[in-house]
C-alpha cells in the first residue's frame with residue numbers, strides 16, 4: 001500500500017498510545033515486557049512498516065507517540081541501544097531480508113541485544129569508503145580479517161553492523177559489502193579506548209578469521225556503500241535532528257547556572273553574561289525550530305542532506321553552549337570528578353547532568369558521525385551546488401590507490 005497523507009492522518013496514534021499505557025502501566029510493568037509490547041503494537045517505530053515495530057505511519061506520528069510515551073514515564077528504548085535504535089534499525093528495515101527483520105528488530109528495540117556500528121578504521125574515518133577490512137567468501141560463509149576503531153559500545157554489543165571490502169579490484173565505493181556480525185563469536189576481539197572524559201565508551205575491534213553466514217549479509221554483494229549511506233544519513237539525523245523541548249537540554253542548563261551564579265545584578269559581570277546566554281538561547285531555539293520543520297517535512301525513506309546540516313549545527317552549538325556553561329561556572333568548571341581509572345560505561349555520556357563531563361564529552365560532537373569539515377563539504381556540494389571536493393581516487397581500482 002502506498003502511504004499517502006490521507007492514510008497517515010488516519011492513524012489514531014494517540015488512541016493506540018493510550019491503550020498501551022492503560023494495558024501496561026509503565027510504573028508497574030517490567031521494562032523489557034513494556035518494550036516488547038510497544039514493538040508488537042507497532043508503537044516502537046511508528047513510521048516503519050507493520051511487522052517491523054511500526055504501522056506505516058509518518059515520522060511525525062513517531063515523534064508524537066514517542067513524546068507521549070516518554071511523558072507518561074515509559075522506558076526510553078533509544079537509551080538502551082543508541083546505535084541500534086538510531087542507525088541499525090532503519091538500515092535493516094531498508095535493506096534487510098524478511099528473516100533478518102524478524103530475527104533482529106524486536107530484541108534490538110527492547111535493548112536485549114545491543115548493537116554497534118563497525119565502519120571506521122585506523123586508515124579510513126572521513127574517507128570510510130577507502131576501508132581495508134577484507135571479507136572473502138568461503139561457501140555459505142564469509143571470512144573476515146582486519147581492524148575497526150572508535151566503535152561505540154562494542155564492549156556491550158551482541159551484534160555489529162560491519163562494512164568490509166569484498167572486491168579490491170573494484171573502485172573503492174563499488175567493492176564493499178555490509179554484514180551483520182556476531183560480536184561474541186570466535187575471532188572477534190574488543191579492546192577499550194580511553195576518551196577525554198576518562199571513560200571508554202568506544203573501542204578498537206580486531207577480526208581474525210571471523211566467520212559470518214551469507215544469510216547475514218545485508219544487501220547485495222558490492223552494494224555495501226549504498227547500504228552504508230542509509231546508516232550514515234540516519235546517524236546524522238539521529239545525532240543532530242532531535243532537539244530537546246524549548247529552553248531545555250544544554251541551553252536549559254546554561255540558563256540554570258546563570259541564574260544560580262549571576263542571579264543578582266550586583267555582580268558586574270552579570271550584564272555581559274546575560275547577553276552571552278541570550279545569544280546562545282536564540283541560536284538554540286533557531287536550531288530547534290529548524291529541526292522541527294525538517295522532521296515535519298520528512299516522509300519515510302532515507303533522510304537527505306538536511307541531516308548533515310542539522311548534525312553540523314547541533315555539534316557546533318552543543319560545543320558552544322557547554323563552553324558557555326564552563327565560563328559561567330568559572331574556576332568550579334575545573335573541578336572534574338572523573339578519576340581517569342578505566343571505566344567502560346553501559347551508555348554514552350551524552351545527556352549527562354554533570355556539566356564538566358558534558359563539556360568534555362561534547363568535544364567529540366564535531367567528530368563522531370562525520371566531522372564538521374566533512375558536513376560542510378556535504379552542505380557545499382549537495383545543498384549549495386558548489387564545486388566538489390578533490391577526489392584523486394575516483395574510478396581507480398581500490399587496490400591501486402596509494403595508501404600509507
Ligand SMILES: Cc1cc2nc3c(=O)[nH]c(=O)nc-3n(C[C@H](O)[C@H](O)[C@H](O)COP(=O)(O)OP(=O)(O)OC[C@H]3O[C@@H](n4cnc5c(N)ncnc54)[C@H](O)[C@@H]3O)c2cc1C
Nearest residue numbers: 117118119120125126150151152364367368369370371373
Ligand atoms: C565519540 C566517538 C564515537 C565514535 N563512534 C563510532 C562508531 O560507533 N562507529 C564507527 O564506525 N566510527 C565511530 N567514530 C568514528 C568517527 O566516525 C570518525 O572519527 C570520523 O568520521 C573522523 O574520522 P577520523 O577520526 O579517521 O579522522 P580523519 O578522517 O583522519 O580526519 C582528520 C581531520 O581531517 C579533516 N578532514 C578529513 N577529510 C576531509 C575533507 N575531505 N575535507 C576537509 N577536511 C577533512 C577532518 O575533518 C578532521 O579534522 C566515533 C568517533 C568519536 C569521536
